[in-house]
Amino acid sequence: MLQLKLLFLTLIWWSYNNIHACGAVENPQRNLLNKGCSTYNASNLRSFFANINETFESLRTQISNDKNRHFAVEDKARGEVLTYAMFQCRNYLSKSECLACFNTATSEIRNCSAANGARIIYDSCFLRFLQ
């Protein structure tokens, strides 16, 4: 019984990963590895989007301002809404390559619409947030 369970779990895991491994390679430096949107929506949309914008802007500023910075975290509170966000690019990227990946990641993650959390992982960088 336990073995059947394990086999089942392995199959789920296997198929899950294969779905995500099939992304077409358009830009080898920005190959999409994984994307996930939370199935829960933010409750206060006005605060949510304002918070997301501010949070992403702060991440961008942190990455832009420091020559050797490849990692940034930020949390912003707006009323009862608190947003956590994290961005990292691989250290071998130049500043402009890192920011280009950041731009791709932020515009792509906005396709999660009002989901209260999301992550996106590329070869070159990743971005995630949670509210």
Next chain:
Amino acid sequence: MRYESDGFYDETNEPGGGVSCGNRSSTVTGFRVAVQKVLLELQEATPKIKGFYAATKTPVVGGSAVYAVSQCVETAIKPKCLNCMKVAYNNLQRCLPNTDGTAFDAGCFMRYSTTSFFADNQTVDIAPFLKQGTTVQQFPFF
């Protein structure tokens, strides 16, 4: 900054992590073992390196080389980085002996390829962070 906040900044392994493998198999004899050694060394060294990042280029038989990169989120703590690296290493076993593999998770990243994806002068010397099995102990105070 709220580093203690509900684990968002220091969580490392979570659902959504996985692996993406290239579809070409290496024809080099001993390729699997050579890459395993490279990745094991990255797994060991990365949590000990400030900034949790390493990049290496290792020659393999036949004149080619393996490029490899490993990285943890900087807000992780050392043991969590190590755990994440171990999971990444295990996941990458699925890819071998293919020429490319990338493991990803909430808190870390590990990738190898026979195709260069960073410049040769961007490697990190990880030797000081590896256990030296048979090295003679040196006493600098004498």
